[in-house]
Amino acid sequence: MRFFLAWTALLCCLLLWHQPLYAIDSIRLQAGQWSLDSTSAKQFDLSVDLTEKGLQLKAAAKKLDLPPPIGSLHNLQLFCASFQLHAGQWQCKSGTASFSHQQLGKQHFQFSIKALADKRDYQISINGLQLAESRINLDIALTDSAWTVSLSADSVAVTALTEWLPLILDESQMATLAAWDYQGRIKLDGRLEGEAAQLQSFSLDWQAEELSVSNSSGTQVAESVSLNGQSSGRLKQGQWHWQIALESNKGQAYSEPIFLDFEKYPLSLEATGQLASDFNSLKVEQAQLEQEQVLTAEASLVWANEQLQSLHVTTGPANLATFYPIWLQPFVAGSAAAKLETSGKLSIDFDLQKAGYQLLLDFNDAVLKDKQGRYALNKLNGQLGWSQTEQQLATRLSWHSAKLFEIDLGAASIEAHSANSRLILEKSLRLPVLDGALEISDFSLDNQTDKLQWQFEGLLTPISMQRLTSALDWPPLEGKLSGVIPTVTYQGEELKIDGALQVKVFDGTTVIRDLRMTTPFGRLPQLYANVDIRNLDLELLTSAFEFGRITGRIDGYVKDLRLSNWEPVRFNAKLATTQDNPGERRISQRAVVDLSELGGASGIVSLGFLKFFDDFSYEKLGISCELHNEVCEMGGIEEAEQGYYIVKGGGGLPPWIDVIGYNHRVDWSELVARLLAARDSPSPVVE
Amino acid sequence: MKLFKWLTGLVSGLMLVSCVTINIYFPAAAAEKAADRIIEDVWGPGTRPGEELESESDPAQEQSSRIEAEHQTVAIRILNWLVSPAAAQADININSPAIIELKTDMKERHNQLEPFYNSGAIGLTQDGLITIRDAKSIPLKDRNRINALVTDENKDRKALYAEIARANGHPEWQDEIRQTFAKQWISNAAKGWWYQQGGSWKQK
Numbered sequence: 001m002r003f004f005l006a007w008t009a010l011l012c013c014l015l016l017w018h019q020p021l022y023a024i025d026s027i028r029l030q031a032g033q034w035s036l037d038s039t040s041a042k043q044f045d046l047s048v049d050l051t052e053k054g055l056q057l058k059a060a061a062k063k064l065d066l067p068p069p070i071g072s073l074h075n076l077q078l079f080c081a082s083f084q085l086h087a088g089q090w091q092c093k094s095g096t097a098s099f100s101h102q103q104l105g106k107q108h109f110q111f112s113i114k115a116l117a118d119k120r121d122y123q124i125s126i127n128g129l130q131l132a133e134s135r136i137n138l139d140i141a142l143t144d145s146a147w148t149v150s151l152s153a154d155s156v157a158v159t160a161l162t163e164w165l166p167l168i169l170d171e172s173q174m175a176t177l178a179a180w181d182y183q184g185r186i187k188l189d190g191r192l193e194g195e196a197a198q199l200q201s202f203s204l205d206w207q208a209e210e211l212s213v214s215n216s217s218g219t220q221v222a223e224s225v226s227l228n229g230q231s232s233g234r235l236k237q238g239q240w241h242w243q244i245a246l247e248s249n250k251g252q253a254y255s256e257p258i259f260l261d262f263e264k265y266p267l268s269l270e271a272t273g274q275l276a277s278d279f280n281s282l283k284v285e286q287a288q289l290e291q292e293q294v295l296t297a298e299a300s301l302v303w304a305n306e307q308l309q310s311l312h313v314t315t316g317p318a319n320l321a322t323f324y325p326i327w328l329q330p331f332v333a334g335s336a337a338a339k340l341e342t343s344g345k346l347s348i349d350f351d352l353q354k355a356g357y358q359l360l361l362d363f364n365d366a367v368l369k370d371k372q373g374r375y376a377l378n379k380l381n382g383q384l385g386w387s388q389t390e391q392q393l394a395t396r397l398s399w400h401s402a403k404l405f406e407i408d409l410g411a412a413s414i415e416a417h418s419a420n421s422r423l424i425l426e427k428s429l430r431l432p433v434l435d436g437a438l439e440i441s442d443f444s445l446d447n448q449t450d451k452l453q454w455q456f457e458g459l460l461t462p463i464s465m466q467r468l469t470s471a472l473d474w475p476p477l478e479g480k481l482s483g484v485i486p487t488v489t490y491q492g493e494e495l496k497i498d499g500a501l502q503v504k505v506f507d508g509t510t511v512i513r514d515l516r517m518t519t520p521f522g523r524l525p526q527l528y529a530n531v532d533i534r535n536l537d538l539e540l541l542t543s544a545f546e547f548g549r550i551t552g553r554i555d556g557y558v559k560d561l562r563l564s565n566w567e568p569v570r571f572n573a574k575l576a577t578t579q580d581n582p583g584e585r586r587i588s589q590r591a592v593v594d595l596s597e598l599g600g601a602s603g604i605v606s607l608g609f610l611k612f613f614d615d616f617s618y619e620k621l622g623i624s625c626e627l628h629n630e631v632c633e634m635g636g637i638e639e640a641e642q643g644y645y646i647v648k649g650g651g652g653l654p655p656w657i658d659v660i661g662y663n664h665r666v667d668w669s670e671l672v673a674r675l676l677a678a679r680d681s682p683s684p685v686v687e
Numbered sequence: 688m689k690l691f692k693w694l695t696g697l698v699s700g701l702m703l704v705s706c707v708t709i710n711i712y713f714p715a716a717a718a719e720k721a722a723d724r725i726i727e728d729v730w731g732p733g734t735r736p737g738e739e740l741e742s743e744s745d746p747a748q749e750q751s752s753r754i755e756a757e758h759q760t761v762a763i764r765i766l767n768w769l770v771s772p773a774a775a776q777a778d779i780n781i782n783s784p785a786i787i788e789l790k791t792d793m794k795e796r797h798n799q800l801e802p803f804y805n806s807g808a809i810g811l812t813q814d815g816l817i818t819i820r821d822a823k824s825i826p827l828k829d830r831n832r833i834n835a836l837v838t839d840e841n842k843d844r845k846a847l848y849a850e851i852a853r854a855n856g857h858p859e860w861q862d863e864i865r866q867t868f869a870k871q872w873i874s875n876a877a878k879g880w881w882y883q884q885g886g887s888w889k890q891k
Contacts (some may be wrong), residue, residue, distance in 0.1 A: 218823035254827045257834065330831050334838035523844040525787055526853075564785040564850060628856065629780045 184211030225251030257330035356388025436463035479505030548591025576622025619650030
């Protein structure tokens with residue numbers, strides 16, 4: 001504003017300085033140096049001529065120094081073809097002015113002035129001012145107490161503004177601005193009203209084209225954006241009451257980590273609020289955001305003391321298929337929710353106060369499906385509440401079906417509440433797992449220290465192994481898996497299951513203890529466990545694996561088992577004939593061959609006359625493998641010459657047969673291949 | 688060759704003397720070799736400019752390097768016989784299924800990342816990871832895709848370092864393996880790629 005005031009001062013200065021000119025046709029004043037207050041001129045030349053139309057006024061100065069912020073004007077020329085004076089009013093209907101100025105460059109424009117000098121009422125209009133590569137027209141009305149400026153600029157080049165911004169911005173503001181790159185053109189129409197040096201109200205309409213803005217680190221960027229906007233404000237008791245409306249349907253923007261494509265999803269924003277005149281506090285009373293095909297949101301916020309004091313955002317039901325990739329996915333990169341296929345609707349209510357935030361997510365027929373196939377939730381409905389404050393928020397969620405890796409989970413519903421960054425289950429939850437269920441009670445989730453941890457007590461009602469093994473694409477097993485799980489805890493990316501899982505399979509018992517998993521949804525899930533195997537019926541086992549036929553019972557263990565990415569990489573395992581009550585022990589020819597191949601016992605397969613017998617009696621059998629570094633250190637039940645006994649004949653009636661393994665170190669992948677080959681080979685080849 | 692034999696003798700002698708303690712230390716040379724092999728698998732053989740091309744175009748050199756490799760095997764065999772099995776374990780196993788899967792994923796991702804290494808948008812950090820170095824050179828619409836790729840790559844790299852340490856029965860080696868890789872990624876990087884050194888960026 002100071003700029004316009006100075007301009008007016010300049011024009012008035014030149015035009016008011018008139019002399020009585022009666023009876024003279026022409027008057028000319030010249031001064032090598034002239035000064036008045038803080039204004040001075042060099043080589044000043046003023047001439048006034050009486051013409052048929054009235055007075056013609058001409059003024060020129062080599063240099064005119066005006067008070068800041070204008071500074072020096074060079075080669076100033078003023079011309080008014082018809083200068084009229086009567087009854088305390090003077091006017092110049094049509095004048096031209098030109099000068100050059102360091103920031104404003106060379107200027108040449110038309111002007112008109114109408115003045116009621118005694119009432120200090122001036123009306124000035126300037127046409128064709130060249131600023132920032134744009135033609136600018138100004139209409140200025142000045143009275144003793146107030147002023148109004150209407151301006152229109154047809155196409156301001158944003159980059160060119162830089163040159164004359166020092167006129168209105170201070171050093172620190174300029175330094176902030178220097179960290180930004182900007183270009184584009186803006187068409188501007190506006191009206192400003194003020195009193196003395198204070199702006200009182202404004203109203204601006206603008207259309208920006210090809211607007212590109214970027215900060216130096218590239219975290220806040222707009223590219224080739226078309227932006228139509230309208231804003232207005234009025235100062236009342238030290239507060240600006242403002243409103244703004246923006247819309248864009250062209251260009252792209254990135255505000256880390258959100259990417260907005262205005263062409264694909266046009267965006268509009270309307271907001272009203274208040275801003276303290278010293279810019280120290282901002283209140284957005286109501287903001288409405290609409291992103292076509294994606295969401296509608298309403299927000300309000302208070303910013304004061306250089307920080308956010310409160311924020312409330314509510315969104316209408318957003319289409320998850322478009323909402324997730326734009327507004328959620330960028331925040332969860334690297335997490336288990338980083339790559340989801342989503343559909344359905346989601347509404348959000350987020351309220352941030354000093355005490356913390358409250359978040360309410362409302363799902364409507366939502367589908368969340370991990371693209372890596374680790375989990376899926378179908379038809380998720382209801383609300384999930386999370387509260388950092390003391391105020392409780394309820395969770396009532398249900399889903400129609402779910403999947404964890406390849407295991408189908410049935411419909412379930414959760415009733416819980418949240419307060420103080422904790423979520424507590426109100427009612428125990430029954431989660432159908434294949435044909436059984438996991439009953440979860442005393443579930444609580446805690447994120448107080450920003451390190452997520454949760455725990456529950458569980459009971460696994462029997463799941464048929466047949467369903468489980470087929471879901472996991474393992475060799476089919478008969479039997480049941482069940483377990484009482486005193487506590488399951490998740491802390492520091494580690495899932496730990498206290499207690500034991502029991503697998504009733506092959507008429508025996510297998511107990512899985514010390515089960516824990518690190519980064520279960522991370523890049524390389526690690527599973528650790530110890531397994532005890534008791535009293536398995538070999539006949540059932542061998543028939544399940546189509547591994548010849550062996551009768552008898554075995555015990556065993558798998559110690560220090562580690563699966564990396566669900567593949568065994570380390571264990572110490574042994575299976576051997578039960579000592580106490582081994583049952584009837586016979587082994588078929590095919591089983592002999594298969595076992596021999598396992599142990600690399602090549603020479604022993606030559607059975608000679610024994611091939612006429614279907615099966616043989618044995619005293620004991622067993623095999624052990626210590627897997628480490630891709631190599632299985634193999635052993636049997638007893639040391640043999642240069643090898644180890646896998647089967648030791650004896651017990652019932654002869655003929656007896658021994659199977660001796662010679663390979664102490666077997667490549668694990670080769671062993672697995674041998675096992676699969678033994679299972680898949682159609683019939684034994686016995687010499 | 689004389690020098691080689693002499694060195695072999697010296698090393699075997701030293702190993703015999705110190706075979707009890709040899710596994711306590713991190714096998715730095717073996718780890719470097721393992722890192723180089725993985726890096727070559729992930730980045731492809733042509734990443735380090737010149738070297739592979741030269742050996743391909745010069746069959747004589749290729750032959751001599753093969754002979755050398757045979758000699759090495761013989762040397763290792765002798766060492767194994769002398770100090771077995773302690774020294775043999777100083778080899779680093781990088782063939783576990785998890786490592787192979789990580790390598791495959793990283794190789795596939797590298798095809799997407801490579802243009803951004805070349806443009807300087809992504810640089811190698813001194814702790815064996817990668818980071819966005821110059822976000823401004825990435826088109827806006829690709830920003831989040833590249834951010835996600837960098838996050839995934841770093842997750843895989845961390846998992847790889849941990850898995851190599853675990854697979855070799857020394858989870859405590861994880862940091863040393865990471866440091867070894869940090870060095871080798873940079874030394875294998877192609878001309879023009881950016882890497883961090885002492886907190887500032889340098890270009891190869």
